[in-house]
């Protein structure tokens with residue numbers, strides 16, 4: 001298996017939809033609509049084409065990751081950041097390093113594009129391996145109730161979150177269904 005990561009193409013959209021649906025079918029924290037979230041975000045202002053990435057094995061698409069624009073807001077001061085969501089790997093390809101490759105490549109591209117940080121809501125057993133720490137450590141809080149260990153942030157540039165505290169503002173597409 002040789003995994004490659006590349007930007008999604010128009011013709012991948014239906015494949016990605018089905019992939020995300022299938023990947024989340026047995027996931028612990030899933031509402032079963034992550035595939036619709038991807039489609040909504042793709043049409044939103046928060047979408048960054050270079051940061052909707054697929055993992056391929058030969059001609060097959062086996063994983064997908066999406067980073068979209070968010071804001072961290074504190075007393076009218078708004079700082080741009082990114083949300084990593086969702087990340088999906090087909091069940092038969094899980095635990096083979098595909099998700100890790102998507103996260104690492106995504107963080108690298110985000111940094112190259114000039115983004116300074118990324119926020120993720122996810123497993124505290126998974127994301128710290130890429131350098132994510134509790135967002136609470138930066139005094140960055142979610143706009144909803146969630147265990148603090150699941151709400152994480154990473155600086156793409158040293159100290160980029162040092163003076164950025166506040167509440168994460170997700171694009172409205174996150175809350176529609």
Ligand SMILES: CC(C)(COP(=O)(O)OP(=O)(O)OC[C@H]1O[C@@H](n2cnc3c(N)ncnc32)[C@H](O)[C@@H]1OP(=O)(O)O)[C@@H](O)C(=O)NCCC(=O)NCCS
Nearest residue numbers: 023027087088089094095096097098099100122123125126
């Ligand atoms: C979570 C997911 C993206 C990880 O991708 P992957 O390619 O399977 O993971 P990798 O091969 O890169 O990494 C494997 C490691 O992740 C861990 N892992 C896999 N799924 C996990 C999950 N849902 N929660 C926590 N850890 C998980 C494995 O235990 C393994 O840990 P180890 O390296 O300590 O042995 C993938 O399993 C998936 O699509 N799951 C269903 C959808 C989902 O839950 N997405 C939410 C992400 S927050």
